[in-house]
Amino acid sequence: MTIVEQEIHTPTKPPLYRDVRVLRWLFQFAVVGVVGYALYRLYDNAITNLEDSGLPTGFDFLDNQARFAIPGLEDSADYSVRKAYWSGYLNTLRVIVIGIPLCTALGVIIGIMRLSDNLLVRAVGTIYVELFRNIPVLLWIFITYLVIILLNLPQITDDVTPLDRFVISNRGIGIPWFNPDANLLTFVGFIGIGLIAVVGVNVWRRKVNEQTGQPSRGGLYGFIAFLIALAIAHFAAGNALSYEPSVIAENGRQIEGGMNIFPPYVGLTIALSLYTASHVAEIVRGSIQAIHKGQGEAAQAVALSTFQRYRFIILPQAFRIMIPPLASQYLNITKNSSLAVAISYVEITSIFQRVSNNATPALQALIILMFCYLTFSLGISLIANFFNRRLSLETR
Amino acid sequence: MRKHWLLRLLAVLFTFTLIASACGDDDTSDADPVDEPSDDPADDPEDVVDLAQDDGGDTIQAIIDRGHLECGVNGQLLGFSNVEDDGTYTGLDVDYCRAVAAALLDDPDAVEYTDLTAETRFTALQSGDIDVLIRNGTWTSSRDGVLGLQWAATTFYDGAGMLVNSDSGFGSVADMDGTIICVQTGTTTEINLEIYFDNLGISYEPLNVADEAAVTANFSSGACDGYVTDKSGLASFKATYDGDVTILDDTMSKEPLGPATREGDEDFFDVVQWTVFATFNAEEFGITSANVADHVGSDNGAIAKFLDDQESGLAFPTADWAVRIISAVGNYQEIYDRNIGPLGIPEGVNQLYTQGGILYGPPVN
Numbered sequence: 075m076t077i078v079e080q081e082i083h084t085p086t087k088p089p090l091y092r093d094v095r096v097l098r099w100l101f102q103f104a105v106v107g108v109v110g111y112a113l114y115r116l117y118d119n120a121i122t123n124l125e126d127s128g129l130p131t132g133f134d135f136l137d138n139q140a141r142f143a144i145p146g147l148e149d150s151a152d153y154s155v156r157k158a159y160w161s162g163y164l165n166t167l168r169v170i171v172i173g174i175p176l177c178t179a180l181g182v183i184i185g186i187m188r189l190s191d192n193l194l195v196r197a198v199g200t201i202y203v204e205l206f207r208n209i210p211v212l213l214w215i216f217i218t219y220l221v222i223i224l225l226n227l228p229q230i231t232d233d234v235t236p237l238d239r240f241v242i243s244n245r246g247i248g249i250p251w252f253n254p255d256a257n258l259l260t261f262v263g264f265i266g267i268g269l270i271a272v273v274g275v276n277v278w279r280r281k282v283n284e285q286t287g288q289p290s291r292g293g294l295y296g297f298i299a300f301l302i303a304l305a306i307a308h309f310a311a312g313n314a315l316s317y318e319p320s321v322i323a324e325n326g327r328q329i330e331g332g333m334n335i336f337p338p339y340v341g342l343t344i345a346l347s348l349y350t351a352s353h354v355a356e357i358v359r360g361s362i363q364a365i366h367k368g369q370g371e372a373a374q375a376v377a378l379s380t381f382q383r384y385r386f387i388i389l390p391q392a393f394r395i396m397i398p399p400l401a402s403q404y405l406n407i408t409k410n411s412s413l414a415v416a417i418s419y420v421e422i423t424s425i426f427q428r429v430s431n432n433a434t435p436a437l438q439a440l441i442i443l444m445f446c447y448l449t450f451s452l453g454i455s456l457i458a459n460f461f462n463r464r465l466s467l468e469t470r
Numbered sequence: 471m472r473k474h475w476l477l478r479l480l481a482v483l484f485t486f487t488l489i490a491s492a493c494g495d496d497d498t499s500d501a502d503p504v505d506e507p508s509d510d511p512a513d514d515p516e517d518v519v520d521l522a523q524d525d526g527g528d529t530i531q532a533i534i535d536r537g538h539l540e541c542g543v544n545g546q547l548l549g550f551s552n553v554e555d556d557g558t559y560t561g562l563d564v565d566y567c568r569a570v571a572a573a574l575l576d577d578p579d580a581v582e583y584t585d586l587t588a589e590t591r592f593t594a595l596q597s598g599d600i601d602v603l604i605r606n607g608t609w610t611s612s613r614d615g616v617l618g619l620q621w622a623a624t625t626f627y628d629g630a631g632m633l634v635n636s637d638s639g640f641g642s643v644a645d646m647d648g649t650i651i652c653v654q655t656g657t658t659t660e661i662n663l664e665i666y667f668d669n670l671g672i673s674y675e676p677l678n679v680a681d682e683a684a685v686t687a688n689f690s691s692g693a694c695d696g697y698v699t700d701k702s703g704l705a706s707f708k709a710t711y712d713g714d715v716t717i718l719d720d721t722m723s724k725e726p727l728g729p730a731t732r733e734g735d736e737d738f739f740d741v742v743q744w745t746v747f748a749t750f751n752a753e754e755f756g757i758t759s760a761n762v763a764d765h766v767g768s769d770n771g772a773i774a775k776f777l778d779d780q781e782s783g784l785a786f787p788t789a790d791w792a793v794r795i796i797s798a799v800g801n802y803q804e805i806y807d808r809n810i811g812p813l814g815i816p817e818g819v820n821q822l823y824t825q826g827g828i829l830y831g832p833p834v835n
Contacts, residue, residue, distance in 0.1 A: 127596045128618040128733055142660045143676045151664045220687045229692035244693050245650060327649045327695055328675060337693070415655065416680050418688070424655060424678065427589060431656035435616075436593050 120437060133442075135434045142428050144420055146336060155429055162425030163446055169343050169411045169421065170450065174404050176347035181354025186384065188359045199355065206352035212413050214349050219341030219417040227337065230322060230329075239319035241329050244337055248320025251333035264307050271303035272296040338419035342411065350407045357399045361392040394465045401458030408450045422446050529738040530574060530785055533601060538580040541567035542600035545585030548706050549813045550606045550626075550727075559583050562809040563604040565799045566625060566729055569745045570602060572798035573791045588656050592617050595732055602742055604729040606700075608658045613730075620739055623746035624728040626810075627819045627828065629721035630659045630666075631701040636714040638695065643720040647672035652679050652694035662723035663698050682707060700725050705815040737785035744784055748792045750831030751776060752801035753822055759800035762793055776834045792834075802829060 090096050124131045140158040144150040147161060187199030206214065227244035228234040234242045241248035252261050276292045283290035320332030365388055373383040412423040422443060430439040533539050543551035543563050551561040559567075568578035586594050586605055595603040596618055606628075607613070609621040632651075634640045643666065653660050655678040667674050677694045679685050688694050690713060697707070704717050729746065731739045752758070755773050757765050768774045775781070779789050788794070799805055806820065821827025 123597075129596065130616065141664065143664050143674075145676055145678070151668070220684070224687055224691040224693055231692065244691055323648055325648045416684070418678050418680075418684070420678055427656040428660065428678075431588055436589070 124435070124437065130435050130438075133438055135429075135438065136442075138434075140429070144425075145418075146334070155434065158425050158429065159422065159442060159446070162420060162422035165339075165419065166408075166411050166421040166446075166450070168339065169346065169414070169419075170404075170408050173343050173347050173350070173407050173411070176343070177350040177354055177403070177407060178400070180347065180351035182358050182389075184351060184355035185358025185362065188355060189362060203352045203355050206349050207356070211346065211349040211410050212416060215342060215345040215413055215417055218345040218348075219338055223337045223341045231326060233322065233326075235322065238321070239332070241320045241322055243322075243329070245327075246329045246334040246336060247340065248329040248332050248334050250317045250319045250331075252317050264304055267307050268300040268303045271299040275299040336419065338414065338417045341417055342414045342419050346407050346410055349410075350403055353403050353406070354400065357396055357403065358392065361395040362388055364395050365391050394467065397458055397462045397465065401454060401462075404454045404458070405451050408454065409447065412447075529601060529732075529735050530741065530787075533574055534787065537575065538582050539567060539571040539574065539602070540584065540600045541570070541581050542584045542586045542591060542594050542603040542605055543567065544605045545583065547606060547703075549702065549810050549815075551583075551604070553585075560809065562626060562805055563606060563729075565805045565809065566604050566746065567602070569749065569795045569799045570729075570742055572794045573741060573745050573748075573786055576788075576794050578798035592619065595619060595730060598732070601738070602729050602731050606727045607730060609726045609728060609730075610658060618733045619730045620733050621726075621728050621730045622739055622743040624726040625746055626702070626727045628700040628702050628725040628727055630662050630698055630723040630725060631704050632718040632720055632722065633697045633704045633708065633715050634695065634718060636716045640696070640718065642718055643667075643722065644670050644672065646674065646696060648674070649695040650675045650677050650693070652677045652685050652688050652697040654679055654681070654685070654699060657699075658725065659699055659723070666720075666722040686711065698722065700727075702810070702813070702815050706813050709813060740784050741786060744786075744791075745795055747831040748776075748795045749799070749802040749805060750822065750829050751834065752792070752796045753803050753829075754824060754831065757796055757801060758804060759797055762796045766790075766793060772833065772835075779834055782834060 087093070121131055136154065136156040136159075138155050139151075140153045140155050141151055142158075144153070144158065144161055147153075150158070150161070153161070184199050184202050187195050188203065190196045190199070224244050227247075228242060230241075230243040230245045232243070236242065239250045275295045275298075276290075279290040279292050279295050282288055318331040320334065321330055322328075323330045369387055369391065370383060373387040378387065411421055414421045415424050415427060426439055426443040430436045541564075543559065543561075545551055545553055545559070547561070547563075549561055551559055551563040554560055564583070567581045567583065571581045572578040584594065584600050586600075586603070591603055591605050591607060592613070594600050603619070604625075606626075608628075609624065613619060614621060632643050632646070634646075640646055651663060651674050653663055653676050660676070660678075663674075663676070677688060679688055685697055685707070689697050690711075697704070699707070701717065701721070708715055708717060729742050731742055752762075755765070755770075755776065757773070757777075762777070765773055766777050768777070777790065777793050779786070779791065784791075800808075802822070806817070810820075817827070819828045821829060823830045
């Protein structure tokens with residue numbers, strides 16, 4: 075009897091193969107081993123096959139001359155392949171940076187419209203969503219660029235130059251812009267002065283808000299202060315901030331000076347934004363409907379206006395639900411930007427196509443392309459996760 | 471417990487990955503000996519020659535065993551390779567696929583065509599998906615050197631040209647300083663355009679377009695001043711374009727188009743090369759698909775040797791390979807008239823050397 079009891083009560087170590095901690099570690103090692111082996115086999119397979127076919131296996135081609143010209147960049151034919159990739163990368167980034175805010179703003183508006191009490195507003199929202207969501211985005215890109223932009227913008231020979239400073243044509247939309255080469259330092263300095271003004275005004279408005287209870291309206295006042303500070307600095311320094319007007323070149327074929335916005339860029343960004351907005355709208359609608367009805371009713375009970383109800387009660391709570399699905403829409407807009415190949419916008423996939431056709435090892439060129447998209451996607455995920463953590467409910 | 475579930479799920483997924491990749495490996499290694507003999511390791515330079523000869527013989531044998539030729543073509547280029555309404559292929563490139571099939575299998579229809587894009591064409595040949603690539607691809611030193619391909623011969627000498635609106639006032643490319651030029655993405659034309667303008671010391675802005683439909687949209691709406699591509703392509707564009715356009719006289723590049731094979735396939739390379747030469751030689755001898763039978767056993771020693779080749783040792787399976795080729799597709803002139811003629815492209819140098827061109831078949835001797 076006594077022996078048996080001792081055995082039960084003495085905490086003896088279980089054998090290794092039954093120790094749950096050891097098993098867990100073993101399992102983790104096994105998983106890592108399996109994944110590692112799989113990756114190694116894929117890599118080895120590729121390298122062996124490349125070598126057998128007498129193809130180069132390295133990334134030396136990045137230093138070769140690209141030899142093709144990139145629209146909007148002078149001397150771009152002398153670029154290295156690496157630099158060509160980089161300019162394509164920046165062009166993709168331009169689409170994302172403008173496209174994401176655009177599709178979010180439009181999507182929120184359409185999403186709220188779909189929940190309106192007004193039949194007409196609701197119908198417009200529904201038609202928008204169904205129209206854009208149910209037609210492939212490639213077609214929207216074609217329609218926006220080939221049909222709307224190319225055919226409706228005036229030709230350069232029509233000589234449409236409002237105020238003699240703008241050029242509107244289907245070869246480019248020229249707007250007057252600061253010449254960054256001539257006065258970059260001044261430009262940056264003035265922006266700095268403007269930002270200081272914004273901060274100052276915001277501090278003042280917050281104090282007013284705390285003392286008198288008036289709404290602070292920091293954004294509005296800040297914007298005005300920014301413009302005023304910029305204007306004062308500009309005139310005080312004797313018109314230091316010169317800009318270049320955009321004009322049609324002497325031979326009447328190209329746009330010179332200022333900033334030239336490339337029509338395929340406009341077409342792509344608008345089409346992607348419009349399309350993605352339809353998905354965003356559905357996410358917004360779903361997230362708002364997921365908020366307890368009582369929240370909206372309580373807001374109405376304390377006499378908040380519709381705008382205030384959304385701005386202060388519903389949207390802040392809805393955003394918490396929205397962020398993960400929104401992030402995946404942002405990833406979609408990034409990946410869909412590769413469809414620009416169809417309409418002459420030279421982004422990173424287009425660069426890849428041209429690089430890989432000029433006797434560059436296709437596999438390596440493709441790996442670099444994949445890596446570039448990975449940095450965009452991981453960047454967006456990182457930012458989304460940051461907001462997700464900040465906005466998530468503290469639950470216990 | 472949740473963690474365990476997750477781990478298990480991961481384990482299952484990774485196992486699938488492993489199996490999938492392992493299967494992929496097996497597939498290729500199984501397929502290698504049959505489809506792709508040239509993939510045998512040829513790392514040791516001393517062994518390369520031997521292996522290459524073995525491989526070449528194996529490729530021809532593989533085609534004969536398989537019973538058809540795998541030919542990579544464009545499939546969308548009128549005159550070179552185009553899919554007809556009934557699903558058959560026609561064109562100059564297609565006729566050379568048929569000629570090779572006729573020489574090896576005595577059946578010009580024993581060809582499986584693979585439509586390839588500009589991006590996939592070279593990889594398809596390198597990886598052994600196709601035996602021969604006849605897809606209006608330009609023969610260049612870097613493609614020949616870096617990509618592990620060899621061009622057997624030139625079947626069509628082309629060159630990049632410039633198409634402009636007739637009322638644009640451009641007489642030659644030298645007038646086109648500061649213009650916007652439409653050019654197809656990822657082609658040798660893109661680079662030749664850059665070099666040509668650079669040499670003239672004038673500037674331009676490229677507008678990269680994906681395909682001919684996009685060219686039409688951009689060009690007709692005035693988004694670009696000129697369109698650059700091979701002159702044969704410009705001719706077919708002009709034929710279908712709804713507007714008054716001119717092709718300038720400038721020839722901006724050399725674009726020799728012809729069939730390409732994998733490096734290391736010496737015997738098969740010879741077969742493709744001499745198939746092309748046979749069409750040149752037949753035209754020179756005045757042999758056509760209609761009268762080839764009459765010429766067999768001709769009194770003319772050269773013709774007799776050409777049609778009954780007992781001596782050359784080329785890897786054709788039979789001595790009457792030239793007869794097979796000519797009865798299947800005819801001589802070069804016949805092929806040209808059938809496919810390129812209707813497009814109205816001037817023949818230029820694409821004629822026999824005896825008629826002022828530069829096509830020249832080495833003698834069968």
